[in-house]
Amino acid sequence: MREREESSDGVSQTAEIGGVFSPPPCLSVKLARGGSQGAWWPTTLRCFLWENDNRFMDELLRVTSKLISFAMLLHFDPAQGQGCRRVGCSRAGDAAYAQHSLARAGVLPGCAADGDRAAIRCCDDAGGCRSICSRENAFALKTHFTSVLPPSTCIEPRFATYAEAVAECQAHGLRLCATSSELDRCCKTGCQADKVLVWVACTTHCSKTGPQVKVEIEPPPESQQGCSPRSMRGLEASSFYCLHGHWYHGIFCNRCDIGIQNAVLRAAREAEPKALHVVLAMGTNDGSDLEHTTSASWYKPDHMLIHGFEIGHGAWAKSKARFESNPEVHIHRAAVTDVDGGQTMSVGGNSSAHTRVDSTARSRAHRRNSSTTSTNVPTVALHAFVRRHKITQVTYTLIDTEGHEATIVSGMQLDVPENRAKFPIFQYEVWSPYANGWSSRDLVQRLEQWGYRLYSIGSRASPDGEPVPTYALPNNTVPRSDEKEAPVLLRFNSSVFTDPKTCVFGVTQAARKPNPLDPSKKSFGSNTLAVAESAVEHMPWLKAFLDLHELRSG
Numbered sequence: 171m172r173e174r175e176e177s178s179d180g181v182s183q184t185a186e187i188g189g190v191f192s193p194p195p196c197l198s199v200k201l202a203r204g205g206s207q208g209a210w211w212p213t214t215l216r217c218f219l220w221e222n223d224n225r226f227m228d229e230l231l232r233v234t235s236k237l238i239s240f241a242m243l244l245h246f247d248p249a250q251g252q253g254c255r256r257v258g259c260s261r262a263g264d265a266a267y268a269q270h271s272l273a274r275a276g277v278l279p280g281c282a283a284d285g286d287r288a289a290i291r292c293c294d295d296a297g298g299c300r301s302i303c304s305r306e307n308a309f310a311l312k313t314h315f316t317s318v319l320p321p322s323t324c325i326e327p328r329f330a331t332y333a334e335a336v337a338e339c340q341a342h343g344l345r346l347c348a349t350s351s352e353l354d355r356c357c358k359t360g361c362q363a364d365k366v367l368v369w370v371a372c373t374t375h376c377s378k379t380g381p382q383v384k385v386e387i388e389p390p391p392e393s394q395q396g397c398s399p400r401s402m403r404g405l406e407a408s409s410f411y412c413l414h415g416h417w418y419h420g421i422f423c424n425r426c427d428i429g430i431q432n433a434v435l436r437a438a439r440e441a442e443p444k445a446l447h448v449v450l451a452m453g454t455n456d457g458s459d460l461e462h463t464t465s466a467s468w469y470k471p472d473h474m475l476i477h478g479f480e481i482g483h484g485a486w487a488k489s490k491a492r493f494e495s496n497p498e499v500h501i502h503r504a505a506v507t508d509v510d511g512g513q514t515m516s517v518g519g520n521s522s523a524h525t526r527v528d529s530t531a532r533s534r535a536h537r538r539n540s541s542t543t544s545t546n547v548p549t550v551a552l553h554a555f556v557r558r559h560k561i562t563q564v565t566y567t568l569i570d571t572e573g574h575e576a577t578i579v580s581g582m583q584l585d586v587p588e589n590r591a592k593f594p595i596f597q598y599e600v601w602s603p604y605a606n607g608w609s610s611r612d613l614v615q616r617l618e619q620w621g622y623r624l625y626s627i628g629s630r631a632s633p634d635g636e637p638v639p640t641y642a643l644p645n646n647t648v649p650r651s652d653e654k655e656a657p658v659l660l661r662f663n664s665s666v667f668t669d670p671k672t673c674v675f676g677v678t679q680a681a682r683k684p685n686p687l688d689p690s691k692k693s694f695g696s697n698t699l700a701v702a703e704s705a706v707e708h709m710p711w712l713k714a715f716l717d718l719h720e721l722r723s724g
Contacts, residue, residue, distance in 0.1 A: 253281075253335070253371075254281055254372040255369060256353060256367065257367065257368070258357075258367070258368040259363075287329045288366070288368055289301075289302075289330070289368045291347060291353060291363060291368050292338070292342055293355070299347060299353065300342070302318065302338055302339075302361070303320070304631070306414065306420060306421050317359035318361055319342055322338065322342060328363070328413050329409060346369055347370050347371070399630040399656050400658055401721070402722060408673075411673060411694070414628070421628035422628045423629075424696045426627065429656070432462065432636065433636075433719070434566050435565060437714075438565050438566075441710075442711070445473065446474070448563070448564045448565055449474070449476040450476075450552065450556075450566075452506045452570065452578055453568075453569070454501060455485045456492065457478070457492040457501070460476065460489070460492075461493075463476075472498075476499045477559075478499065478502065479501075479504050481505050505547050505548070506551070506569075506578050506581065507551065509549050510553075511549065511554070551581035551583075552567070552578065552593070553583040556592050561592065566597070567593055567597070568596070569597065570597075573604055574604065574605045575613075576605070577606045578598075579598065582596075585620055590620060591704070591705075594701065594705030595705065597697060597700075598700070602690070609689070610693040611664060611690060612690075614663070614667070614694075623701050624662055624663065625698065625699040626695030626697070628721075629658065630656055632656035633654060634656060635654035635655045635656035636655060660721045662694055662695075666692075668689050
């Protein structure tokens with residue numbers, strides 16, 4: 171066998187052993203060590219042409235190896251490779267992905283590890299790029315969905331695994347984007363994925379910056395058509411909330427509570443058709459929300475009694491006029507608080523919008539120092555109100571008073587078992603802190619001590635849902651006939667305020683990055699439904715309702 175050697179004077183020599191050729195040493199070493207495909211070809215070709223020392227041949231080999239590596243890149247199959255993540259739009263900057271969420275603070279772009287998740291954007295060979303998501307609810311601004319594809323598989327497209335991302339793109343006849351320039355074609359096209367991590371197909375260079383992740387691409391999950399609106403697509407509650415929190419297109423938006431009152435009242439009416447169902451509504455504004463209930467097809471005036479409360483004169487007048495032909499609806503101009511009767515509270519202005527309620531001392535100072543017209547209204551505490559009106563149980567209580575919710579809850583005196591029986595179900599808007607100084611966590615802890623379970627109220631598109639009223643939509647847009655909403659409930663407890671994985675939303679940089687050790691600065695959701703445990707035990711229809719609407723991880 172002949173073997174190529176280098177003599178002491180640098181002249182190549184050939185060794186022959188037994189008259190049989192053996193593999194060149196360079197090839198044997200390379201095969202033993204392994205190595206990336208792109209680096210294997212130059213060495214191999216040199217070894218097979220080891221007898222040629224021509225410089226022209228060296229140059230030819232160099233060019234040939236680059237062409238072969240480029241061809242391999244073009245034929246890279248992401249299903250057999252690994253996943254990388256990049257910020258959805260390079261113009262947003264690599265640090266922008268953290269966005270509003272403490273949960274993403276420890277995540278870095280680059281090679282993915284097992285269990286990593288990211289958003290999905292898909293590319294084609296014609297230069298196109300499409301974001302994958304859908305309008306979760308009819309309140310979402312259409313401008314957030316200018317160039318998107320709804321998911322074809324039953325996944326969470328904003329927080330998918332690498333295998334799910336590959337399968338989803340393939341279901342659309344597309345592929346994962348391979349370069350930043352390809353991915354940038356999706357900038358400002360929808361799904362708010364510009365500032366979050368997005369899946370891209372890795373090339374062999376990824377192994378230099380992180381671990382490889384080999385995946386087996388399974389058949390796509392069930393069709394999106396069969397996905398339950400109560401499914402969290404396999405995510406934990408904290409992760410699901412982070413994705414669908416206060417965003418306008420999310421599930422837990424500020425107006426996403428519009429359907430829960432009707433859903434509860436309808437379930438109660440169908441379960442107890444002969445009973446008188448009582449509704450208390452704090453902060454009726456102009457009465458639009460209440461009219462959404464009184465105009466429902468299932469609504470029966472003879473079996474309903476509604477008391478609404480509004481302190482702003484203009485809003486109260488509009489609401490009262492709206493229900494002149496509804497004798498079962500009573501609109502009171504009163505301030506609901508924790509003190510009943512005798513005390514008056516000043517209300518500034520004559521606006522139909524939300525009006526601030528001040529303390530008595532602050533009211534006198536306000537009148538002295540303000541040219542705004544102020545009037546006094548009586549105060550009402552709910553525990554005393556239901557006693558005076560001989561109401562034994564309120565089917566649904568709505569509290570939407572722009573920061574005074576905790577004061578009203580205090581006035582319900584829920585530490586008394588008799589009052590918990592009178593207020594088995596109520597809804598309140600989330601603030602932190604409230605006007606009485608309580609944080610959102612303080613209120614939740616008290617409700618837990620009083621025997622209530624808590625749900626963050628959301629709304630999700632569903633063909634089995636109810637049409638959304640036009641007045642509740644952005645800019646009074648008209649929903650399509652196929653846009654219907656179903657209320658969903660995400661159960662939580664006071665531990666979310668100390669859980670570092672719970673997202674914190676805010677409009678300022680300071681609000682986006684609060685001290686994670688200060689739970690008083692956190693809030694959870696936009697609106698909360700409080701349900702007495704005793705009511706769940708004694709009302710079969712209520713248990714069935716919660717089972718139907720509660721979000722599940724599967």
